[in-house]
Each structure stands twice: as C-alpha cells, then as structure tokens.
Amino acid sequence: MAVRPVLKMGDPRLLTPAQPVVDFASVELAQLLVDMRDTMYALNGAGLAAPQIGVGLQVVMFEVNANPRYPDAETVPFTVLINPVLTPLSDALEEDWEGCLSVPGMRGRVPRHVALRYQGFDAAGQPIDRSVSGFHARVVQHEVDHLQGILYPMRIRDLRHFGYTETLFPGQNLQDD
Ligand code: NI
Numbered sequence: 001m002a003v004r005p006v007l008k009m010g011d012p013r014l015l016t017p018a019q020p021v022v023d024f025a026s027v028e029l030a031q032l033l034v035d036m037r038d039t040m041y042a043l044n045g046a047g048l049a050a051p052q053i054g055v056g057l058q059v060v061m062f063e064v065n066a067n068p069r070y071p072d073a074e075t076v077p078f079t080v081l082i083n084p085v086l087t088p089l090s091d092a093l094e095e096d097w098e099g100c101l102s103v104p105g106m107r108g109r110v111p112r113h114v115a116l117r118y119q120g121f122d123a124a125g126q127p128i129d130r131s132v133s134g135f136h137a138r139v140v141q142h143e144v145d146h147l148q149g150i151l152y153p154m155r156i157r158d159l160r161h162f163g164y165t166e167t168l169f170p171g172q173n174l175q176d177d
Contacts, residue, residue, distance in 0.1 A: 002035045003042040004053040006101045014102055015149040018051050018058045020083045024125030029059075033080060033123055036061055045101050046076075047139050049146030052102050058083045060143035064135060076136045081128060084120035084144050088113040089131060096135075098142055098152045099165065099174070107168050109161035110152050112138045 007014050021029060032055055040048040040061060047062030064076035092114040097107045115133040118140050122128050132140065142152060156162050165174050 003039050004035050006039065006043065006048075006052050007054055009100075009103050009151055009153070011102075013054050013056070014051055014146070014151060016051065016056055017149050018049075018056045018147040020058050021121075024082070024121065024123075029057075030123075032057070032059060033061070037078075043101055047143040048101065049143050051146050051149075058147050060084065060140075060147065062139045062143055064139060074134060074136060076139060079128070080123040081118065081140070081143075082121040082123070082125075084118055084140075084147070086141065086144055087117045087119075089115040089117060089133075094138075095157075095161075096138060097168075098138070100142070100152055102146075102151060103153060105165055106153075106163065107165050107174075108153055108156045108163075109158070110138075110142075110155050111157060112141045116140065118144075 023029065032050060036048050036050065036053065036059070039053060046064050047060060050057045050059040059082050061078070061080045062076060063078040066075065093111040094114045095109045095111045098110045099107050114137065116137050117131045119129045145152070153162060
C-alpha cells in the first residue's frame with residue numbers, strides 16, 4: 001500500500017496520452033490499482049487517473065459518495081475502468097463546476113456530455129458496459145480526459161468561470177478532486 005504523489009498541472013506527464021493495458025494479470029497492474037485507490041482515498045478525490053501518479057496506462061477509478069457541491073447528484077459505486085471507450089448518447093452538453101487533484105485549490109465550469117455509454121474492463125479484465133448521465137457521466141469524462149493528456153482547464157469555455165475554490169465558494173471547505 002502506498003499513497004503516491006499526485007502530479008500537478010505543468011508536469012509534461014499529464015499531457016502525454018496513455019497506453020492501453022495489455023496484461024490484466026500482472027503484479028504491476030495490481031500494485032498500481034492499490035496505489036491509486038490508496039491515493040484517491042487519502043486525498044478524498046472523486047476519481048484518479050494513472051497518469052496523475054506518473055503511470056502512462058489507460059487506467060482510471062472513481063467513486064462518488066454524498067457531495068456537498070452536487071447535492072442532487074447520484075452516488076457512483078467504486079469503479080475501476082481500464083482501456084475505456086466513451087460514446088456520447090446525445091449532443092446535449094451541460095456546464096458544471098469541476099476540480100482536480102492535479103489542479104489543487106481551483107474550480108472551473110466545464111461543459112460535458114449529459115449522457116454517455118462507457119465501455120472498458122474492470123480490475124479482473126471483465127468487460128464493463130454502462131450507460132450513465134449527470135454527475136456520473138461528468139466524472140467519467142473528466143477521468144478519461146486524463147488518459148488523453150487533457151486537463152479540465154483546457155475545456156473551460158469562459159475563463160471568467162475559473163478560480164480559487166476558497167474565493168468562489170467561501171466557507172464551504174471543499175475538497176479537491
Ligand atoms: Ni482530474
């Protein structure tokens with residue numbers, strides 16, 4: 001078990017597209033998943049992508065419990081998603097606030113597809129195929145963006161809607177994610 005340092009925006013490894021996982025039975029993958037989960041939980045993140053701890057593989061994980069920023073958002077079960085493929089289910093986009101462990105202390109309004117299908121593989125190499133919407137869809141898009149070297153500030157359409165969390169949301173003591 002290990003909590004790994006999370007790379008911050010400006011590190012070129014966050015801008016590098018990740019490679020697919022080929023060997024689902026490797027010790028290295030199992031260790032990566034343990035380290036990612038330890039790191040995500042230690043930092044209270046809603047999700048984490050392998051490139052954020054400097055590993056250039058197509059591995060993300062996410063879990064959403066009750067979130068004060070999204071009081072109406074559904075919870076999302078802990079999910080490991082490997083080699084993901086996203087397919088939007090409509091052209092509808094929705095803007096909402098996002099943060100990122102690699103952009104600590106900040107929030108921005110990011111447009112995302114409202115509904116999408118995601119496919120990939122779980123930690124055991126079994127297929128995952130889910131159609132989701134709302135905050136679940138947002139989290140998946142944010143994490144999978146990391147695998148393509150995209151950080152959420154790159155998607156903000158109006159940079160007036162980008163700022164420091166404690167200034168945007170004073171007194172709310174919000175976590176990074
Ligand atoms: Ni992020």
